[in-house]
Amino acid sequence: MEIQNSHNEKLVGLLHETGSREVVVLCHRFKSDKNNAILKNVAAALEKERIIAFRFDFSGN
Numbered sequence: 001m002e003i004q005n006s007h008n009e010k011l012v013g014l015l016h017e018t019g020s021r022e023v024v025v026l027c028h029r030f031k032s033d034k035n036n037a038i039l040k041n042v043a044a045a046l047e048k049e050r051i052i053a054f055r056f057d058f059s060g061n
Contacts, residue, residue: 005059013056016043026055033057 003011014034024046026039034055043053 007059009059011056011059013054014043016047016053016055018047018050018052020050020052023052023054026053028055028057 001013001015003013005011012034024042026034026042028034028036028039034057039055043055046053
């Protein structure tokens with residue numbers, strides 16, 4: 001999923017869709033990205049509980 005921000009930068013994210021109305025936004029730490037092992041594991045655990053997870057890269061990453 002790509003979203004354009006107000007500075008014309010593309011923000012890239014991954015939505016782990018489960019059909020739920022509950023959503024958790026996962027934010028990575030400094031000098032990391034949306035694909036680090038911790039965020040992947042948390043997203044997988046949330047999916048098992050049928051909760052949507054959205055992980056993304058901040059602009060500049």
